[in-house]
Amino acid sequence: MSDTWLVVLLVGTFTISFKAAGPILLGGRELPPRLASAFELLAPSVLAALVVTQAFAEDGEIVVDEKLVGVGVAVVAVRLRAPLIAVMVLAAVSTALVRWVL
């Protein structure tokens, strides 16, 4: 088997197992209350980390580039309660504009 297919096979197997872990091991059972209460914090903490890494991380370094303009525009759009689609489009368009001008 070539290296490429070995990577595809291994990454696929791990990822499928990760995603299936909850439904297979726990099924529809309720989580213990303390654990459920802790998982309420999973969405805000992971989403915040995704914002930060998507905005700043590039190959294991903190990189500041044009997309921060888009993220800034997105912050304003979110504060103005713009719909999701508008937030994404405004971020992309403002970033593309800055790249086009600079």
Added chain:
Amino acid sequence: MAPLAVAAGSFGAAFGVLAQAAGMGVMAPIVMSATTFAGASQFAAASVLDEGGGVVAAVAAAVLLNARYAAISIAVAPAFKGSRLRGLVESQLIVDESWAVAQIGQGRIDRRVLVGAGLVLFPFWVGGTALGVLFGDVLGDPERFGLDAAFPALFLALLATQLVNRRTVLAAVAGGLVAFVLIPVTPPGVPVIAASAVCLVGLTRK
């Protein structure tokens, strides 16, 4: 869902272009998009291969990035009642975006929204990959259209809906800070996993 689908298709195409450039061939990137279905990890694996990093390094990078799905999967398990086989299949549609749009508060998710969003994203991701592999040279760089800013914007908008009380705001601030501090000192993937550990604080304090 439309902007999500367009973004997924574009980044699928970007992955196809990178994978092709990394010497992964035509079928392997498409099969990877259909089986792994987790964008960032696929980019990581392809770029490690591109740099000549070898199988172990490529797999390690991708697995680290995807370890957060184990936590997410356990968190959403209560919504997966009924057949385990169906649960196994539907759980494969868990990606950051489908999980995030399916939130209904108190850490719970709407399974139908998650599955529906995943079913929309999947063909765009796999189809985009195929287009990227086959016609990569013609499509151009998605960064030119600012698409790399669309994803942090998406997660930001979804985060805003999660900030319902002091506890969740603190979790977001802590998660963001932990991730930021760890970016330069840990391999990609670790910052987000470490941020997910922030929720364990909720075990000790109610």
